[in-house]
Amino acid sequence: MRAFRMHDWLTEPVLTEVDVPEPGPGQVLVRIGGAGVCHSDLHVFREFEPGRMPWRLPFTLGHENAGWVESVGAGVTGLDPGMPVAVYGPWGCGACDRCLRGVETYCERPRDAPVPLGGAGLGLDGGMADYLLVPHARHVVPLPDGLDPVTAAPLTDAGLTPYHAVRRSWSKLTATATAVIIGVGGLGHLAVQVVKATTAARVVAVDTRPEALELARRLGADVTLRPGDGVAEVVRDETRGRGADVVVDCVGNDETLALAASVARVLGDLTIVGLGGGRLPVSFFAMPFELSVQTTYWGSRPELVEVLALASRGLLHTEVTRFSLDDVAQAYRRLEEGTLTGRAVVTP
Known part of the structure; x- marks a missing residue:
């Protein structure tokens, strides 16, 4: 599959071919329908020097993601193939008080998280790709009726x-x-x-x-x-x-x-x-x-459910400019130039 990946610090990410991941126990493979282009990504690959963040390279960018369930690992229930879903981006330890309340942005045991202070597209593979492997089903939120993955993707950060x-x-x-x-x-x-x-x-x-x-x-x-x-x-x-x-x-x-x-x-x-x-x-x-x-940093998983509900009722409208995955570098250039209105969304 195609993936827009960072291979080194202070360098431009590149679109490359990688294997499609297989979901293990408790995991969910999402076929990406939309991945939001966020200004914070520019800070990640333009300003983050080696050692600034406890992340390992390479990884795929993209922390605003929505799509459809492709397959699930053993033990996952309630998420059927083809179901439209959004992905809650910050991935904490899942066991501390903050994580149990759904506020994984403020995980109090980051060393026990999949990656410290990160998540999808932030130290781990994100959604600027054809598929995204989500390490735990709790991060996958079914979309309410009337909401499609392209307009839902930016809501996971730009809305939340x-x-x-x-x-x-x-x-x-x-x-x-x-x-x-x-x-x-x-x-x-x-x-x-x-x-x-x-x-x-x-x-x-x-x-x-x-x-x-x-x-x-x-x-x-x-x-x-x-x-x-x-x-x-x-x-x-x-x-x-x-x-x-x-x-x-x-x-x-x-x-x-x-x-x-x-x-x-x-x-x-x-x-x-x-x-x-x-x-x-x-x-x-x-x-x-x-x-x-x-x-503030991001928001909680329960708040994401509320944001998606508002959008499904027509109370939130995402102004979207679409880009193909082949044009993802152009999307970031437009963002940096300030020539975008609303949110750019990559649609593999």
Whole structure:
């Protein structure tokens, strides 16, 4: 089968031929229908130096995956060949308190996991291939009716990550609240929808690209702004001088973090989702009082079920640009150039 694999650090992955894996006891072989192209992969093969992560090469990229059950190993029940499924990407030990709650992103015994701090496409073979071997059936989630693998694949990260970030701030997203989403890309265009679908709050979307702002308006954003449009002043005007109750930064560089702090409200939440590498200076008067600042990583398996349910009801729409597996390198180039709207999905 074909697979887009990293063979060495700080080098471009290549499409190569490998054997189709056979599922062992408790394992599931998934025929890939869609694999999302994520900006974090660029960090993996452009910036990760030898020794930075406890991962062994080579491995296949692709941590946003959905498809159909091809075959199962001994002991697997409830997953029949041909069943459409999504794959929960982070793979923990399965036995610690966090894993038992379905929060394998925060596994407390990573040395007992299949690979420390990783999962599909992150230290282990992912879904940029014709087939993906999932090491445990608990990571395979049947798709609800009306949801196909191509549109479901990005929901496993680009949908799940902002859903987790927004969900933890639900108590602050009341009918009088305002949420600011910074960056309307693969994650941000879904973050806008998550707020609108699960809360009564108003949404202000911020992006540098006119096409991204147009997408945000189509998906329900109440106000759309470019960073140079006096964002902080507009947000203050829109909120009667109070500021945003919740800010989700899907970029995470120095400029967007400074913007996020400038629009946030006293007692608000600022959640950093993007991996832009920025820093947020903290001092007594540097930000609103009791502003809670947090980073999040992915989301839980139960939350993925909730995200898929929202999408199957038509409450989440994934803006998808499709690429064949033969064109996967082009998809990453387009992502790096910033010429994609929504999420790129590789469809073997």
